[in-house]
Amino acid sequence: MTKTQPIVAAVILAAGGSTRFGRPKQLLTWNHKPLIAQAADVAWSAGLDPVIVVVGAYADTVIPVMAARPVRIVRNYRWQEGMSSSLHVGIAALPPDVDAAIFMPIDQPLITPRLLQMYVHHWQETCAGILVPQTTEGQHGSPVLFSRRYFEELAGLSGDVGGRALFAQHNDDIAHLPISDSAWMTDIDTPATYEQLRLSTGAVSGRLDFSQIRGLVCDMDGVLWRGQTALPGLKDFFRLIHDLDLKYMLVTNNSSRTPAQYVQKLAGMGISTTTDHILNSAIAAARHIADRQPGASVFAIGGPGVREATVAHGLEFHNEADTEAVDYVVVGWDRDLTWKKLATATRLILNGAAFIGTNPDKTFPLEHTLAPGNGAQTAALTAATGIEPVMAGKPAGPLYQQAMQRMDTTPETTLVLGDRLDTDILGGIRLGMPTALLLTGISQAHELEDSPIRPTAVIKDLATLVQKWRVTCRQSGQPHTVRD
Numbered sequence: 001m002t003k004t005q006p007i008v009a010a011v012i013l014a015a016g017g018s019t020r021f022g023r024p025k026q027l028l029t030w031n032h033k034p035l036i037a038q039a040a041d042v043a044w045s046a047g048l049d050p051v052i053v054v055v056g057a058y059a060d061t062v063i064p065v066m067a068a069r070p071v072r073i074v075r076n077y078r079w080q081e082g083m084s085s086s087l088h089v090g091i092a093a094l095p096p097d098v099d100a101a102i103f104m105p106i107d108q109p110l111i112t113p114r115l116l117q118m119y120v121h122h123w124q125e126t127c128a129g130i131l132v133p134q135t136t137e138g139q140h141g142s143p144v145l146f147s148r149r150y151f152e153e154l155a156g157l158s159g160d161v162g163g164r165a166l167f168a169q170h171n172d173d174i175a176h177l178p179i180s181d182s183a184w185m186t187d188i189d190t191p192a193t194y195e196q197l198r199l200s201t202g203a204v205s206g207r208l209d210f211s212q213i214r215g216l217v218c219d220m221d222g223v224l225w226r227g228q229t230a231l232p233g234l235k236d237f238f239r240l241i242h243d244l245d246l247k248y249m250l251v252t253n254n255s256s257r258t259p260a261q262y263v264q265k266l267a268g269m270g271i272s273t274t275t276d277h278i279l280n281s282a283i284a285a286a287r288h289i290a291d292r293q294p295g296a297s298v299f300a301i302g303g304p305g306v307r308e309a310t311v312a313h314g315l316e317f318h319n320e321a322d323t324e325a326v327d328y329v330v331v332g333w334d335r336d337l338t339w340k341k342l343a344t345a346t347r348l349i350l351n352g353a354a355f356i357g358t359n360p361d362k363t364f365p366l367e368h369t370l371a372p373g374n375g376a377q378t379a380a381l382t383a384a385t386g387i388e389p390v391m392a393g394k395p396a397g398p399l400y401q402q403a404m405q406r407m408d409t410t411p412e413t414t415l416v417l418g419d420r421l422d423t424d425i426l427g428g429i430r431l432g433m434p435t436a437l438l439l440t441g442i443s444q445a446h447e448l449e450d451s452p453i454r455p456t457a458v459i460k461d462l463a464t465l466v467q468k469w470r471v472t473c474r475q476s477g478q479p480h481t482v483r484d
């Protein structure tokens with residue numbers, strides 16, 4: 001059975017005794033959490049799965065700190081024998097379907113999820129066995145990615161050596177990830193470096209710089225409205241967009257409704273917009289397919305949103321149970337899902353059709369309870385076929401990437417506004433976009449304390465966002481001149 005996407009794991013090497021540093025580096029505070037948690041959260045936010053954390057020295061203190069995180073902790077009882085013993089334990093914990101692993105130290109706190117995603121992309125492009133970061137000055141650093149074909153050799157190392165011991169022998173199988181900003185390679189070697197790093201980055205981290213923003217990618221339910229009710233500040237928000245001449249896309253993982261239905265809903269709340277400002281996960285899925293195979297044949301499960309998007313992108317739409325063979329199976333949320341539809345989709349996927357899901361949301365909120373969402377539907381097909389879908393919606397990349405393409409903006413200048421940490425905010429973090437969590441929907445302030453997902457800003461509601469933005473404009477004058 002074929003897999004549609006390679007599986008890349010993270011192995012976080014956190015077993016050392018920090019003898020030169022003088023105290024446990026694992027527990028130094030960064031971003032209001034211990035360094036070991038910072039490293040694990042960055043790896044998890046990047047989508048690396050599984051995240052294996054190797055602990056050794058101070059294990060009894062470190063393990064409780066990691067208790068609530070979606071990682072696997074493994075103990076290296078022989079940590080005093082050196083780095084190779086941790087590689088050994090980490091590799092032994094990797095499941096057999098992992099294709100590659102990024103071996104991460106814990107003392108490079110400037111590593112971002114975006115950077116780790118660049119590792120994965122570059123590795124896929126180059127097909128190299130080993131991927132090493134390289135600055136423009138030719139300096140090499142950590143972390144290093146190793147393909148599965150080196151796991152055995154890594155596990156065979158002994159003494160205080162790491163993966164670098166393999167470099168000389170396999171020089172022709174090493175690819176370099178070009179790094180323009182070498183700052184993130186800085187490691188906390190001494191207490192003085194730790195203090196310097198904290199001071200130099202503390203000033204800029206966690207601040208949302210409105211003056212850099214040219215475009216908005218904005219979730220709708222829980223940000224603009226809840227159910228049928230407009231949320232506070234909605235009209236002022238659109239006035240701000242107009243005044244500052246911001247580009248905007250209203251995006252949603254809900255694939256069942258069409259852009260025209262959203263335009264109509266907004267009109268009912270006194271907001272005038274057009275369908276080209278609306279992007280749902282069905283459109284993102286159709287675009288994704290049309291970019292790869294124009295005119296492809298598609299068997300689709302889903303509501304009118306999926307049908308309309310498929311046809312609008314010039315794809316050949318099928319939903320009949322006797323559909324013979326197609327290039328793609330697209331699965332969106334379907335209130336009329338039947339066993340027959342699932343059976344047809346299963347047969348087509350097993351016959352080689354590529355499997356695309358519009359969005360991974362496992363549940364769908366109803367008035368007083370939860371119903372199975374599209375993630376539950378695709379999970380049924382994964383169970384039947386053994387194949388994971390490529391997702392179009394948040395936190396996967398296509399939806400946001402297409403929104404930025406339409407606005408012609410870059411990740412750095414595009415602000416994500418959302419009410420869910422695990423979809424809206426995580427999707428933005430993975431693409432290197434600034435993010436603002438609005439507390440008018442699903443995720444609440446108290447969840448932030450335990451969450452590995454850190455938005456750039458947390459804002460009460462749209463009204464507060466507008467107020468803050470206008471104050472910044474008034475203070476700076478430029479480059480955003482208010483037109484009124």
Ligand SMILES: [Mg+2]
Pocket residue numbers: 219220221222223418419420441
């Ligand atoms: Mg929402």
